[in-house]
Amino acid sequence: MAPHGDGSNAAEEAIAAQLEKRPISTVVIIIAMQTEALPLVDTFQLVEDRDSVFPKDAPWLWYHGIYRDLNINLIWPGKDPTLGIDSVGTISASLVTYASICALQPDLIINAGTSGGFKAKGASIGDVFLASEVAFHDRRIPIPVFDLYGVGLRQAFPTPNLLKELNLKAGKLSTGDSLEMSSQDEATIFANDATVKDMEGAAVAYVADMLKVPTIFIKAVTDIVDGGKPTAEEFLQNLATVTAALGQSITQVIDFINGKSLSEL
Known part of the structure; x- marks a missing residue:
């Protein structure tokens, strides 16, 4: 970290402001399941790259191509090498997010996927939500400050114009590594004020925040x-x-992003 008072923070903020005005060029879509990923591969006519930028023994798959003015990269964590099922959950999500940022240097990350929703918060089957913030609900560390680290609350990149134009629903996202919900999870989800819950979002947010890459979260119930x-x-x-x-909404989001800068979202 740079010492206070040397002007480094101001310089970084100036650079970030310049980047936000530059047209978005490279987008990474991180998506957990093959069922969710393949329709987007077809829609954007993406090609699987056999000479992957990822480690050769990793099951992660990279599909990419040019759609309109955007370089689209879809990353799917692939199948678990032992069990042959989708590599869902926070560990795979954080690993592929880190590897994708290092290899592809995206202007924007889209974490897309399916989710559970809460009818008490207005969610219905088929609703598509743009998350305003994300947090964990299953990292319980009852020690001062560590408890906040466990929840890991982070803001999504603000996209007021996208939200208004596409008429998506807005809500908070809570993440845990179990499909089912325990009573302790439920209490934390309630504390997180979440409308939808998934198994990847907060892990993607943690890595993207660390590496300073703007990220949005689109979840279908x-x-x-x-x-x-x-x-x-x-x-x-x-x-x-x-x-x-979900695929229809992602297509609309990509069409909206095309030709715009981050500051126009």
């Missing part, structure tokens, strides 16, 4: 957490339909 139906059953029942709604 597959299941109503406080609706009385078994979460896994409702999630699988609605996954295909909600994934289509």
Whole structure:
């Protein structure tokens, strides 16, 4: 860290302001499941790069291409090498976020995916939310200051024009590594004032904040957490339909971003 009073902070802020006025060029979309990823690969006509920028033994997949004036990169963590299922959760999300930023130097990250929603906060199946802030709900460290670190509250990059233009719903996102919700998770989610919950968002936010990359979070509701139906059953029942709604929203977001600077979002 630079010492106080040497002008470094002012210089960094000036550089950041200049970057926010530059047209967005490179976008990274981080998405956890193959079912969510492949429709976007088709929509944007992305190509899987076999000569990946990632370590050769990592299962992460990189799809990229040019869509309008944007360099689009879609990163999917791939299949678990042992079990053959989607590599969901915070560990995979944080790893691919870090690797993607280092390799691709994006102007903007979009963390897209499905989520649970709370009807008490106005969520319905198929709703698409643009998260205003993200936090964890399963990192319980009951020691002063460490408790705040565990929650890890971070703001999403503000996009008031995008929110208004596309008529997306706004809400707070809470992240944990379990699909089901324990009573302790529920209490923290309530404290986080969350409308939707997922298994990746806050991990992406942690890395993106560390490396100073603007990030937005777009989540489509597959299941109503406080609706009385078994979460896994409702999630699988609605996954295909909600994934289509998510893909449509992501396409609209990309179309809106095209030709704009960060400050215009």
